[in-house]
Amino acid sequence: MKQRALWSALIAAALAVAGCGSATRTDTPSGDPQQKQRKLVVWDWKSGEPAAATYIEQAKADFAKRHPEVTVEFVAQPFDQYYTLLGTAIQAGKGPDVMLFNGGGQIRDRAGALLPLDEYVAGDKSRLAGWEAFSKDGKVYAAPVTLQGHPIYYNKALYEKAGLDPAAPPKTWDELVTGCAAIKKATGAACFALGNKEGFGIQFFLSGLGSGILTPREYDDWIAGKRDWDSPNVRRVFELWKQTGDKGLNNDGANSTAMFSDVFTVFETGKAAHIIGLMSDVGHWNDFAEFLPPDKIGVMTAPVVTEGATPSLPYDGGIGYAVAKWTKDPALAADLVRSLTSTGALTAFYQKAGAIASDTTIDVTQAGPAVAAIASEIKTGRPALHVALSSKTLDLMGRLSQQLLSGSTTVDKAVEQLAASDRKG
Amino acid sequence: MRAERLAPYVLVAPAVLIIVALRLWPLALGVNFSFTGDGDLNGTPVGLGNYLELAADPLFRVSLRNVGLLVLLLPVAVAIPGLLATFIYLRVPGHRVYRSVYFFPAVLSPVIVGAIFNLLLGYDGPLNSLLAAFGAGPVDWLGDPGIAMFTVTGVHIWATFGMALVVFLAGFSTLDATLLDAARVDGASLARTIWHVIIPSLTRTIQFVFVTTMIGMLTSMFGLLFVMTSGGPEGSTYLPEYYIWHQQGQMNRPALASAASTVLFVVMLVVGLLQITLLRRTGRQD
Numbered sequence: 001m002k003q004r005a006l007w008s009a010l011i012a013a014a015l016a017v018a019g020c021g022s023a024t025r026t027d028t029p030s031g032d033p034q035q036k037q038r039k040l041v042v043w044d045w046k047s048g049e050p051a052a053a054t055y056i057e058q059a060k061a062d063f064a065k066r067h068p069e070v071t072v073e074f075v076a077q078p079f080d081q082y083y084t085l086l087g088t089a090i091q092a093g094k095g096p097d098v099m100l101f102n103g104g105g106q107i108r109d110r111a112g113a114l115l116p117l118d119e120y121v122a123g124d125k126s127r128l129a130g131w132e133a134f135s136k137d138g139k140v141y142a143a144p145v146t147l148q149g150h151p152i153y154y155n156k157a158l159y160e161k162a163g164l165d166p167a168a169p170p171k172t173w174d175e176l177v178t179g180c181a182a183i184k185k186a187t188g189a190a191c192f193a194l195g196n197k198e199g200f201g202i203q204f205f206l207s208g209l210g211s212g213i214l215t216p217r218e219y220d221d222w223i224a225g226k227r228d229w230d231s232p233n234v235r236r237v238f239e240l241w242k243q244t245g246d247k248g249l250n251n252d253g254a255n256s257t258a259m260f261s262d263v264f265t266v267f268e269t270g271k272a273a274h275i276i277g278l279m280s281d282v283g284h285w286n287d288f289a290e291f292l293p294p295d296k297i298g299v300m301t302a303p304v305v306t307e308g309a310t311p312s313l314p315y316d317g318g319i320g321y322a323v324a325k326w327t328k329d330p331a332l333a334a335d336l337v338r339s340l341t342s343t344g345a346l347t348a349f350y351q352k353a354g355a356i357a358s359d360t361t362i363d364v365t366q367a368g369p370a371v372a373a374i375a376s377e378i379k380t381g382r383p384a385l386h387v388a389l390s391s392k393t394l395d396l397m398g399r400l401s402q403q404l405l406s407g408s409t410t411v412d413k414a415v416e417q418l419a420a421s422d423r424k425g
Numbered sequence: 426m427r428a429e430r431l432a433p434y435v436l437v438a439p440a441v442l443i444i445v446a447l448r449l450w451p452l453a454l455g456v457n458f459s460f461t462g463d464g465d466l467n468g469t470p471v472g473l474g475n476y477l478e479l480a481a482d483p484l485f486r487v488s489l490r491n492v493g494l495l496v497l498l499l500p501v502a503v504a505i506p507g508l509l510a511t512f513i514y515l516r517v518p519g520h521r522v523y524r525s526v527y528f529f530p531a532v533l534s535p536v537i538v539g540a541i542f543n544l545l546l547g548y549d550g551p552l553n554s555l556l557a558a559f560g561a562g563p564v565d566w567l568g569d570p571g572i573a574m575f576t577v578t579g580v581h582i583w584a585t586f587g588m589a590l591v592v593f594l595a596g597f598s599t600l601d602a603t604l605l606d607a608a609r610v611d612g613a614s615l616a617r618t619i620w621h622v623i624i625p626s627l628t629r630t631i632q633f634v635f636v637t638t639m640i641g642m643l644t645s646m647f648g649l650l651f652v653m654t655s656g657g658p659e660g661s662t663y664l665p666e667y668y669i670w671h672q673q674g675q676m677n678r679p680a681l682a683s684a685a686s687t688v689l690f691v692v693m694l695v696v697g698l699l700q701i702t703l704l705r706r707t708g709r710q711d
Binding site for chain 2: 084087110112197257262392395
């Protein structure tokens with residue numbers, strides 16, 4: 001007995017000493033393109049949803065017209081586990097030929113495993129919007145399917161009850177706070193519906209309100225990677241965040257309210273007047289419509305905090321399809337990506353799933369005033385601020401934002417830590 | 426003659442091969458992998474880099490501290506089923522009903538349990554409404570970093586104590602009833618009966634429950650954490666398992682996750698060896 005225990009300890013010690021370097025392959029052999037590929041495997045978390053069925057059918061049909069001999073298999077993975085599974089596939093150097101990605105950090109962190117698509121998608125560059133979120137170091141790694149952004153939605157019914165003009169939402173932060181006080185008095189509703197259980201609330205806040213806080217110059221620098229964390233305006237974002245908590249502008253228990261499952265209910269049921277929501281997937285005009293009639297949902301631009309700031313709609317490519325480096329026939333896989341972003345397929349996606357598709361040629365005027373308001377701002381819109389940050393910094397920002405709300409850290413300390421994390425990259 | 430000497434090795438070979446190929450070899454690969462880098466450094470040796478990063482990461486330190494907290498809460502997790510089993514054994518009114526009621530949560534998956542308690546413990550949930558009826562202020566059960574870990578551990582104990590209860594009841598069936606009768610004749614109070622008769626007779630059972638509860642707490646709280654807190658608020662409910670999943674799946678740092686796994690493995694090894702020693706020592710006493 002004693003010996004056995006000793007043995008297991010010895011084995012563990014030996015393992016700890018023996019492990020030095022050399023684990024995974026850094027390169028995968030590029031296959032022989034001459035050998036005809038008959039099957040493409042696609043990984044995503046969308047194709048299993050009934051709302052996306054027509055989209056997938058359309059894309060498949062489009063692809064089959066050009067490559068009737070190739071079969072395409074869609075494997076829908078659960079989103080919770082998606083990047084874990086994908087990480088394993090990337091480590092192994094084999095897996096799907098084409099895969100779905102969220103824009104921003106999720107794809108940039110994994111760009112090493114992907115094929116640059118520039119030469120294949122050149123023809124789609126002007127028709128589709130949102131390429132920036134799928135690019136790294138000047139190369140495009142995925143074609144955008146939807147646009148994801150953070151419009152500020154407001155409940156027109158609550159505005160009416162409080163005697164405010166629902167057609168003229170507040171233009172400045174002070175107006176917003178005054179209006180919210182009136183709404184609170186008349187209806188008891190909070191100013192913002194905020195769900196920060198996972199630390200996502202701050203990302204929405206930063207991007208949703210950022211264009212009203214940073215000057216245009218600061219905004220562009222931020223996106224370009226020259227982020228000045230010492231700037232008083234960057235500090236102001238986190239001061240305002242803390243203020244919304246301290247002054248009771250958020251719904252109660254924001255740190256234990258889940259972003260996707262709970263917070264949209266808070267807004268839909270009229271417990272809060274505003275929400276920084278999404279444009280696609282969930283938490284948008286089409287989602288709210290279940291409880292709030294479309295004519296009661298307004299979309300406003302970010303209230304101006306800093307003089308000279310020019311509010312704009314923050315958006316990026318939402319989800320997009322990329323091609324794995326290890327695929328046998330890159331041109332074939334890239335062609336499937338083109339089918340998945342064809343106008344016909346994307347129109348089906350927009351109509352059935354209620355997403356704002358990346359294709360700027362789709363006509364959205366019939367879907368109600370909120371969509372029309374969003375669509376009209378796509379042209380002047382700019383990339384969202386939080387998308388430019390690394391997933392590590394975002395993770396840290398989530399925890400710091402919870403500390404700011406609970407009062408266990410100060411704005412100075414939070415900004416200092418974020419600056420350090422951001423500089424490390 | 427020679428074949429006879431080889432026979433034992435041939436006979437244990439399948440078991441040994443399975444353990445080596447499916448357990449030890451992957452373990453060795455994992456440990457080896459933890460000495461390499463992530464991202465651009467994928468595959469290049471970085472020495473102890475990942476371990477130094479872990480030591481400097483406040484989040485990982487929180488997760489280890491929470492392991493310590495769980496060890497401290499272990500007596501509570503053992504005392505609850507022990508006490509309830511005692512009541513059932515002493516035939517409190519309705520003990521048959523309680524026996525099945527107590528066991529019921531053990532058959533629910535952590536995800537379902539987590540979802541139920543998310544609703545019950547929400548800031549505007551029923552528990553806070555109940556507190557308000559008594560004039561107590563609302564408690565942010567899952568949003569207050571000082572409370573959330575206790576909340577999740579409490580829910581975990583609620584969800585899993587049924588199993589320990591069954592083990593205790595099995596232990597009680599070996600208890601010498603004449604001792605209890607003697608205590609009763611001597612007029613011993615309930616507390617004294619528990620302390621002087623029941624606990625000494627059940628030492629082996631209590632130790633077994635200690636070991637299994639410990640393992641359960643350290644290895645199977647992931648589901649609850651995932652559903653109830655996502656490691657938050659402020660990272661206060663991280664456990665090593667959750668940290669590993671987070672680094673590998675969300676942060677795309679598989680090598681760092683391997684290093685954290687190795688640390689967790691060593692922690693479990695130490696805890697396991699301590700428990701083996703403890704069990705062996707008491708085994709000798711009997």
